[in-house]
Amino acid sequence: MFERVLIANRGEIACRVIRTCRRLGIHTIAVYSEADANAQHVRLADEAWPIGGPRPTDSYLRGEVILDVARKSGAQAIHPGYGFLSENTAFARACIEAGIAFIGPRPESIDAMGSKAAAKALMERHQVPLVPGYHGADQSPDVLAGEARRTGFPLMIKAAAGGGGKGMRIVRSESEFADALASAQREAASAFGDTRVILERYVEHPRHIEFQVFGDTHGHVIHLNERECSAQRRYQKVLEETPSPFLDDARRAAMGAAAVAAAKAVNYVGAGTVEFIVGQDGEFFFMEMNTRLQVEHPVTEETLGLDLVEWQLRVASGEALPLTQAQVHARGHAIEVRLYAEDPDQNFLPGSGKLLKLRLPSPSRHVRLDGGVIEGDTVTIFYDPMIAKLIVWDENRPQALQRLRDALMASEIVGPKSNIAFLERLARHPVVVEGRIDTGYLDRHLDEFLAGDATPDAEVLFAATVAALLHDERSAIASTRSGADPFSPWSRADAWRVGHAGKRIVALSLQGQRHEVEAYGHDGDYRLRHGDAHAEVHGARHDGDCLSARFNDEALRLPVRADAARVTVHDAAGNRYAFERAAAFAWQSKETGGGNQVTAPMPGRIVLVKAGAGDTVEAGQELLVMEAMKMELALKAPRAGTIESISAAQGDFVEADAVLVRFVS
Structure with missing residues (x-):
């Protein structure tokens, strides 16, 4: 058994490999990018070495740098995890040539199965059942279009070198084929550096x-x-x-x-x-x-x-x-x-x-x-x-x-x-x-x-309100225990007033929708009102995970969690409602910029620009395609109108919330 193993990966799988190695008494060596200097796999490993910048191409995909770390650290073997270099034939072969065991298949096996097209040809020779289609070497558009017609529709386009859903498209008619092929090849080139595809008959409801x-x-x-x-x-x-x-x-x-x-x-x-x-x-x-x-x-x-x-x-x-x-x-x-x-x-x-x-x-x-x-x-x-x-x-x-x-x-x-x-x-x-x-x-x-615009019923809203009230009351008591008079009525968070019962407003926000509940009472006994809905609540107790109470004399127990910022409720059917706590007497809606601009939802790279300044577009029309976190995102027009300017070009890296398209007001 190996004594020193380098894990050429990050995150969950690196931690997973480290746990097994530790149980077996194997010394573990991690590698990390600039973005992962404080990551858990770095902290769990016996030692860890930096390998470059935050992007995978600058770190976890640099096989020669990882091999250099393996030599310097005395690693006898490299575990590639999954993703990154795990199915890279050149890296597996380089490990072997360096006298370091590659914890994976032989390079020849990776080669044989790394190309979907070559793998299908091999399986065909060994009588393994195949879906009808095309996995040939000729990748010219005319040949692919002809093979698509021969295979029949619907069909599936797949990146020959990839996996994980990258470079895959379902095509249901011949008229859709050219655009789907271009999109699949573009995504395959970005993910795998290889535009080759295979075609397969699409099996309905497989x-x-x-x-x-x-x-x-x-x-x-x-x-x-x-x-x-x-x-x-x-x-x-x-x-x-x-x-x-x-x-x-x-x-x-x-x-x-x-x-x-x-x-x-x-x-x-x-x-x-x-x-x-x-x-x-x-x-x-x-x-x-x-x-x-x-x-x-x-x-x-x-x-x-x-x-x-x-x-x-x-x-x-x-x-x-x-x-x-x-x-x-x-x-x-x-x-x-x-x-x-x-x-x-x-x-x-x-x-x-x-x-x-x-x-x-x-x-x-x-x-x-x-x-x-x-x-x-x-x-x-x-x-x-x-x-x-x-x-x-x-x-x-x-x-x-x-x-x-x-x-x-x-x-x-x-x-x-x-x-x-x-x-x-x-x-x-x-x-x-x-x-x-x-x-x-x-x-x-x-x-x-999907949750969509689901509106919570009164039972859910009242349960969230009661949990919020109990939390606030406990917090107020805890914060005054060290005071001069912890039993003072002025220290209670129940809106107590001389001569009449106090009213509190509990404001909760769900998917941007504000809900206000009027509450009277304290210590688990409340009168609640939201619009036309009313509830008399008695004996409410919250243990941190579940709320139990009598609502209009009906005893209920619901999973509820609450703190100063949010309340999460599961109703009787198991639906989750995650409320944000809002200020009782202040409400400010976030300005989204209306419909006059398109912004980047997150940092990423622009891979396609499909419109230009002066163009008239329809609502929902695709304007740009960006690549972020290993996937393509289509950025669409928020409304019909004329484009005033586009401030990003193909290949540009843009930051989150950057304005990419402006419309004429």
Whole structure:
């Protein structure tokens, strides 16, 4: 076994590898960019070395710099994590040439599967089922258009060199093909430096099921069962689980055998994933092979009781696989979701900023957390905005889903916006609960999973008000305990007045909408009014997580959290309402600049300018395309009108809130 291992990655996966290495007594060496000098993976590692600027191209993608650190630090092996250099053939080969073990597959295997087109040709020779399409070398527009007509519509365009949904487009008619091809090639060039694409017949309402495979240097290859990843948005996996609710034993065996055949075709060593598209009739087709550890590997670990990073380390050091295929036995059901700094109600716009509060459920046999940040850390603009992976396990799928709902309810993120409420709706939705989701369902029915302009009912608003009142009363008492007379009525926060009951205004804001509640009373007994709604509240108590009280003589217990700045309430159906506390007698709406300008929603690079000064445009027309946090964002006209000026050109890097387009007033 290795004694010193360098982790050529950052964030959650770097922390994940460090934990396993520490358990095995392996000295860990981290690398970090300027943006990550105070990151958790730097603090957890035994030593850490700087490798350059904040952008990946200036740091984590500089293979020669990372190898230099490996030599200087005495690393015997490099674990690439996932992303960055994990599937870079040149880097894997350079490690070997430097006498440093690459904890991953052989360079030849990465090469064989790194190009989707070459991988499909190889699978075709080994009788692994393929979707009809084109994966040829001729990438001229005329040839691609002709192959698209031959394949038929709808079809899928995919970046030949990539993954993670980058450079993928669904085309439903020939008239859409040219624009979709150009967009896919542009995104592929940015993400992978390669514009080649493949075309595939688009399987309607497919499921996405992948198999974890593992090989060693002694010629053994096995699979470690499947993971279903059909809950996707824009080709990005949102929820992963094992076992698949769709597969029966016969189909599981057939797909597992095909996955092993795919791995054997490239003499695979280490951890890999063979991904399949599965039709509603159960017919399955090879999609691609990821020659690395996948972000969703924890669900496999939780059902098998294994540590796949430990397997990677042992296999890379020359050991044989610790199990045969017959010895692989799963127990229970595991589900993974990822908590992101993003705003689902704004087209999942990635966020950045300081994590003012990061509250997550306590780890247990049923709940696992894999993260790379803690409260007080900053989610930067330079990398993926994932905050943590939340993994739950239980004896069966219904119980695991309930574990997931409970764990999400216990989570709270303050600072950048998050996708927690979106994930809560996902975990309760009938298509997920019943195991009927397909890869396009979220994109077709996204409004079913978003908060939109949902208005809280009186019960939710009154529960939030009571929690705010109790919090303020406790805070006032605590702040006066050291005073000359802590029992003075003037120290109470109940609006007490001589001769009459005091009235307090509790102002709460939800998605920009202000709600005012009039409150009388104190210490858990209140009269509340909001418009025409009234409530008599008695016996209210708040333990920090739950509020219990009698509302008009009906006893209720609701999950509620409150502090001086916000109140979060879950109603009886599990819907989350995150209120901001507002000043009782002052309200100022934020000036957004009206409809006369378009601003950058976050820092990023302009990749396309589609309009010019003097142009007359329609509301919603695409004006610019910017790339930020590993995705393309379309910036559209807020209204119909004439453009006065555009202050950004293709290739420019712009800061958040920079005015990019001005309209004639």
